[in-house]
Amino acid sequence: MNTTRQNNPAMGWITFFLIAAAGLFYVKWLPYYNRAFVAAATHSIGQSILMGKAASPPSPSISAALDYAWVYGKAIWQAMVLGLLLGSAAQALLPVNWVAKALGRTEFGSVAAGGLLSIPGMMCTCCAAPIVVGLRERQASAGGAIAFWLGNTVLNPATLVFMGFVLGWNWSALRLALGLLMVFGLGYLVNRIVTPKEAEEAEARLATLVGNTPTSGAFTRWMRILWRMSVRLVPEYIVLVLLLGAARAWLFPQIDPQIDNHLIWIVALAVAGTIFVIPTAGEVPIIQAMLSLGMGVGPAGALLMTLPPISAPSVAMLARSFPPRVLALVTASVVAFGVIGGLLAVALRF
Template sequence: MNATRPTSSSAAPTWPIFVLLAIAGLFYVKWFPYYNRAFTAASTHSIGASILMGKAASPPAPSWNAALAYALAYGKAIWQAMVLGLLLGSAVQALLPAHWVARLLGKTGFGSVAAGGLLAVPGMMCTCCAAPVVAGLRARQASPGGAIAFWLGNSILNPATLVFMGFVLGWHWAGLRLVLGIAMVFGLGYLANRLVTPTEAQAADARLVELIGEQRDGNPFARWLSIFARMAVRLVPEYIVLVLLLGAARAWLFPQVGPEIGNDIVWIVALAVAGMLFVIPTAGEVPIVQAMLSLGMGVGPAGALLMTLPPISVPSLAMLARSFRPRVLTVVAVGVVAFGVLAGLLAVALGF
């Protein structure tokens, strides 16, 4: 009787390794540090200085030094989470059975959007660190809406950030963020799924059949290493360049802060757009807004920044340019700005 080559059904399952990596990695990088940070926020009503401009009234003028200083400060804050994001994004494609992601997140109804948003809550990653995981989910045929909800939910529904916000800025700000954040994550995710054409749905089904066939052969750990290397080479260099450019351009995106930046709709829209473009580490919006409010900025622009700084940025949009159609990313970017403007108007109307 001839020996047969083991298939994925007879080989030892690799999904427990993915689960262990996710739990251990998130505990080390996110859950435990944020647990301790919450006590600092409760006792001092602060979680640190603004990464955007420190204690100054405006960011430094555009220069190589400004670019490098911001990139180094930002990189120090997120490098561990970025490594974890790359590991998880590649592991999704190599260690999980090919049909699992499609079964949970692949449908184009609201169910996949709800699953993506709920799975994002324990992730607590910034938009750029979540991007490799989103790319991995899309490569395993997660629906656009499910992947968008996961991407936005990591930052905008981050429970640690909401706690920090409550202790530092006030629980009314945390409540506004939570209510509009839920609408943003699940609303934009559902809208993204509504943009899926029948042709795209058929192509996704056909690609899933191919993935299941491909996964039967080869060493999953060698495949994991190969995918990790490809993702790192493709995503990290463009990411670094864009962070440097944004670090240099801070003074153009965020003018000198003071009472002159009031609650006019022009300022609310302008800072909503600037927040959508800029990149910050997890919970970075809390000290940024705290510093700006202390300098006399209006609550309208502050509300806009609370909603648009965390969920997306130019680097994260670039990192996911191959994972979504341009129309989907455009709709998400415009939607994020719209929610920022709404948050600013509500902050003014409610007398924050």
């Protein structure tokens, strides 16, 4: 039986956007609005989640893993729940072909739409990942989905404001300039490497979805998708966060003036920042603490561009949503942007 339409698609739209608006207001918009006044008054938004007031993270241990996972989990759990709700709701509540119409084209328009839609979200990379999974399940183009994923972090307006008050507006300008290139440039590049065969397969999957989506039971379908998504994504996410929490001391050595503006340190911190996982805006107090300990602006610029956009856990969460070459390209490109950010921070005498 051909069931191309839901009985009442308006209810799906209304429910989805109410969840998005209420959730983002509670989890993101209101807290960040209040934190902006704190940043302006104190030039700080808290301690570094990486190492607190110490000059280096704790030695690798079970305790270090659990301590980091606890602090990190308290910072992001609400946003993760919201991300799972929205990622599953996009598949169950929105009209089946809406995402494909808005984000499914391989032209720049889908990339622009994905990047612009990401700005109100302000999610960390891991909390945005379930939404990206949902978009890809509804045949959003690879480039549009990548732009949405990266834009949540590097174009986050709240983080740019915090950064300006805490680190200086020159750092915000650097982040915004390179962030725009990262989000829209990488999204466009990813769309360019989609093969004709992959495009045909996406069209076939969309046709199958349109032809087989049930006309009723949207709530039951939503809960079923939410459960499957949670079971698949959350366990591997927790394991990787624990491992990274334990390995902090390996990724980030003793922070002191010896970590200068040499290219080796810029590249090393760019790689470490790409792997590690932080909550939204966590890079701001991390960089502030490291600069206060004498670290060069080059490595700081590298972390500015690599800590937020991706991490080992978020890449793992999206391993089934993109071809391996796409995730490899994005990962290598984020490292490259980190190196460019570090070199620019040195050249511009930050």
